[in-house]
Amino acid sequence: MTDVETFRCVSWNIHRGRGNDGVVDPDRTARVLHEEVCSSDLDALILQEADEEAPPHRGFLDLARIEADTALRHIHGDASHRWGPESHGFLGTVVFLHPRCRVEDIALVDLPGHCHRGAVVVDFRLDGRPLRLAGTHLSLSQGLRVAQMRTLGQHLFRRAARPTLVCGDFNEWRPWGGLALSHGIIGLRLSGPAPATFPARRPFLPLDRVLVTAPARVATARVLDGPGLRMASDHRPLRAEVAFDP
Template identity: 30%
Template sequence: MPRILTYNVHRCLGTDGRLSPARIADVIAAYEPDVVALQELDVGRVRTGGIDQAHAIAQALGMHVHFHASMRVLEEEYGNAILTHRPSRLVKAEALPGSPGKPRLEPRGALWASVNLGGAELQIINTHLGLRRHERLAQVNALLGPHWLGHHTCREPAILLGDFNATPRSRAYQRLTVHLWDAQALARLPKPRATFPSRLPMLRIDHVFVSRGIAVQRVEAVRTPLARVASDHLPLLVEFQVIRGKAHQSSMAHAHG
């Protein structure tokens, strides 16, 4: 059964102050995901020793990598990546809108890859949204619009995941759940799984949203001792099935009932 994992790696800087892409790779490898969405990666940045963190982690996992720099200064890059060992192609990687009148906010972006999972073509969009409410709403509207999820080639099944900096009470989250399902809601967990901060997780800001055609089997916030120290976020793992035909309609209706 396919597994997808989203993980804000905090430039591979652990809560113990250690920089280690290898440790991040070890946290991920223990769960053998098919697709990994990473946020906050440094590529060629002086502060993290000039390493290409996206490629270092992908290499350790034996995966290909699609990277998008949401921020670029000279040779230094910072952004998000999709990693997979399945056949895949990058469809799009672009900036998301910021807050008008606040040009100094950290730029945000998203990347979309088409991944072949056992004959099923899955559209995967990884993002890291802004810290301000209006900024997040503009970014969510862009992701739901004609250039991303609303694009004619973004056919279901699709998964939108990443660090949304938005709890389930936020307008950004609620706007997304009009169109997509939160994997945690579909998994019917006795208690939702928080991912931030990693040492004592209180907030649910890392999410996996799925379209019709995806049946969520299991959701887990990875709370191993290594995961609790490797980054300031915990990874969120989702195990799912791609459903063809009408079988998924009842499960989706049930989830929304």
């Protein structure tokens, strides 16, 4: 059971179920999620590349199995919260939350670029504390990452202020974040460490991040490891513990 002062989350690009052996195996993905990724104290799981790449962006996971194994709940049950009726989420980004997280609003944000990208923005309360979670997957191109984070930042700026976590596969290899993650582009001051998550077998690039706004802070950020994780995707999962200062 978690406590109100800490929010624990994992972000993982699951590579559409394709492992480092070239085999697409959704059963392996679900098994590794259960055995090596999701502990009993987790509040949120944010996946990227959890839908097929081409329209209609079908989901390929066994959602009921993941919910049973992790005790987390898939938040995209309503069709308006998915890209399409066969999708698990929005353009591959799928969010699971602990049942104690009371969801208030879910928004899907289209991000610019020749390769369709998007963000899922969830407003919720954890034991009465208002929080916001934005999960996304940014482009490989720096110019497009700047445009995408500008678009997401403008959306967040127009919403009522609350502590915000922005997480996912940012495809940003520079630990300092570059222009795309700067305050001038986003309009929010985001902070958080940048441990290496890519490639899975021997990570040296910090492509995946969990960043937060004050008064939240990333107390710990740990790249998960295990025999299944080194095989199941080209990324390692990033687990973060977010603390809330008075």
